[in-house]
Amino acid sequence: MSVHEQRRLSADLGLLFGDGGGNRWELSVELPPGTLVWPDPDYDRWRTHHRPSFWLSDDPVPAGLWSRLRAEHRRSGLWPVLLEDGMQPWSAGQIAPDSPDEIDHFTAEGFMAEAWADLAGDYEAELTPFGIECPGLAEPGTPVADPGMVADWYADVIAERMTPLGLAAAARSADALVAIGWQGALHHNEWTVPLAAVLRSWEDRFGVRLVALGFNTMELSVAAPPVTAAHALSVAAEHWTFCPDAVFQGPGTLEDYAEQIIGQNFWSFWWD
Structure with missing residues (x-):
């Protein structure tokens, strides 16, 4: 059994992709223990999301892991997001993922x-x-610098708060917001998808990258x-x-x- 096959069996990251992941999700970075987070059916708007929304580490992660995973994003298709610890909606699967399309x-x-x-x-x-x-x-x-490098720097700053890490199947950082099913702006905008469209535009115009999410907070580099x-x-x-x-x-x-x-x-x- 190859190293990649071992990772596949232990993390099941291929389940995050609609097509099973193919070779995109094979990581050279060793992940800490974690679990797949499935949406609560009561939060699945159209009851069509029949796969896990994202992978979540069991414990806070050290500085540097985010940047190593970010560097592999192009090959893996997985975008890392630091997720505020504690009794958060994603701990109970109370999330509403949508298709990035x-x-x-x-x-x-x-x-x-x-x-x-x-x-x-x-x-x-x-x-x-x-x-x-x-x-x-x-x-x-x-x-003023490469967007990836700025994101790596800010992720290390956020990691000092000792937060778990999530991995979402997303072609770009903005799409991770939708894949995860984050609902933190619900009182301002009922649907997260339009907010992700704004993030895409900021990625293009200001080199923004999604780094971290909390219950009702968002951190961008x-x-x-x-x-x-x-x-x-x-x-x-x-x-x-x-x-x-x-x-x-x-x-x-x-x-x-x-x-x-x-x-x-x-x-x-x-x-x-």
Whole structure:
């Protein structure tokens, strides 16, 4: 029995893929003990997800493991996500996975315009200088480093909190949000798929990578952050439609929030 066959039998990672995984999931990185997390039927919207959503380590993982798995993503098709420990929904399988193919039906532009139209009327003063008029998407940033390297750095920072690690079958980091079935923004947006469309756009424009998730939190690395006040303000407008709580229950106004993200190589979000 080969090393790869041993890994296949012990982790069953091929079950995460609709086609059984083929050779994509053979890892040279030795995984710690872990289990496959299956969705609760009560949380499976269409009762069509007949396979596990992701693999989850039994215990917190050391710094460095995330980056080693991230480096193998292109070959394995598995994206690592650090997952906050404790009594989380994924511990009980209370997750609602969807097919990443659904993300193709949404755009960051459409999500932003819809959210702005729904919410801006109640916060016109706080949204200075834009007011009720949606400004549209910000221009792309200029990379300061390779996105993978920035993600590895931030994963090591998060790993200091001693968190377990998940592996999701995802072609890119944004898609892992949907594959895992995370529901942390439920009170803001009922469906996670449109949020993943925003993450895809941020991957392309700002070198963003999904690094960690909590019950209602999200941690992203950023390789091409805004470096001017004007650009940061445009990015802040997008952040507000993505996660209003991060702006209004934090700094309080769009302009104050924008000051905080200038040159910042990570974005943290939390939903009330």
